[in-house]
Amino acid sequence: MKTLRGIIPVLVTPLTPKERIDEKGFRKLIHHVMQAENNAVVVCGSMGECASLKQEERRAAIEIALEEMGGKIPVIAGTGDSGTRRAIENTQVAEKAGVQHALITLPYYYRTDPEGMVEHYRRILAESGVRIVIYNIPEFTRVGVDIQAVKELGRDDRVAGIKDAGGDFSYFQRLVHEMQPYTQFSVIQGWDSLVFSGFVYGGDGAIVWASNLMPELPVRLHRAIQKGNLEEGRSIQERLLKLGSIMQKRKSLHASVKAALSLMGICEATVTAPITPLSPEEMKGLEADLKDFGLL
Numbered sequence: 001m002k003t004l005r006g007i008i009p010v011l012v013t014p015l016t017p018k019e020r021i022d023e024k025g026f027r028k029l030i031h032h033v034m035q036a037e038n039n040a041v042v043v044c045g046s047m048g049e050c051a052s053l054k055q056e057e058r059r060a061a062i063e064i065a066l067e068e069m070g071g072k073i074p075v076i077a078g079t080g081d082s083g084t085r086r087a088i089e090n091t092q093v094a095e096k097a098g099v100q101h102a103l104i105t106l107p108y109y110y111r112t113d114p115e116g117m118v119e120h121y122r123r124i125l126a127e128s129g130v131r132i133v134i135y136n137i138p139e140f141t142r143v144g145v146d147i148q149a150v151k152e153l154g155r156d157d158r159v160a161g162i163k164d165a166g167g168d169f170s171y172f173q174r175l176v177h178e179m180q181p182y183t184q185f186s187v188i189q190g191w192d193s194l195v196f197s198g199f200v201y202g203g204d205g206a207i208v209w210a211s212n213l214m215p216e217l218p219v220r221l222h223r224a225i226q227k228g229n230l231e232e233g234r235s236i237q238e239r240l241l242k243l244g245s246i247m248q249k250r251k252s253l254h255a256s257v258k259a260a261l262s263l264m265g266i267c268e269a270t271v272t273a274p275i276t277p278l279s280p281e282e283m284k285g286l287e288a289d290l291k292d293f294g295l296l
Helices: 023-033 055-069 084-097 114-126 147-153 169-178 192-201 216-226 230-248 253-263 280-293
Strands: 006-009 041-043 075-078 101-105 131-136 159-164 186-189 205-208
Touching: 006 041, 006 216, 023 055, 041 055, 055 075, 055 084, 075 084, 084 101, 084 114, 101 114, 114 131, 114 147, 147 169, 159 169, 169 186, 169 192, 186 192, 192 205, 192 216, 192 230, 205 216, 216 230, 230 253, 230 280, 253 280
Parallel strands: 006 205, 041 075, 075 101, 101 131, 131 159, 159 186, 186 205
Antiparallel strands: none
């Protein structure tokens, strides 16, 4: 049976000015996000600046999330890295902390082929006891996950699904079609702008960053589609698009979301170097936009 469905927030990682985990801010963020009925949560994903965090910060973030969730819903830990051995180590650290699901990219920096893709995930499965979610994000890995490789990996019950953050909806449609026979395998949309389309086409879930700011909005969208209220779902998607436009017109999505959270009194705006935080002038502009939007 599919264990990953519906809306799955991918959390930012609140940090102190010295780029250590802001435990108070992180717990406050989790409480904020979990006001909505989410079906799982991702920690140390791309939105959580996973590639820039030190191992001790990754571990701390995972442990806090597990403690706050208390087993109520799955905590999915991002454990991808620049090489297979490093990804195995990250996955073992997450498993030791208590995680049962890991979200894992292809190795970034060095490119691989379909054979290497399958071997990458099989080696991680062989050296850990977690269920894995394949993470397709070619923007960072320079190559997309081959669908034939996904089908081969999907034969293993410990492969729980795939998050597609490539933005190519034709690829997502092929995944939904090709993976139908794999009853334990979830096809999950990874772009906030395609949440509505992904569910309507038959996707199982969506991993979204907007839940950090407006946790109820994506959940309402999913419920509307489940009830067949497509006009309502489309209207909510348009609101998510507007929020995305506000966030992305500045330096970076990460800096903007954390700046917004600081304006909401949830955590500091610190981002990992070399990401640049918003300037005071940009903060004023963001605050004005979010007031107009109705978030503040």
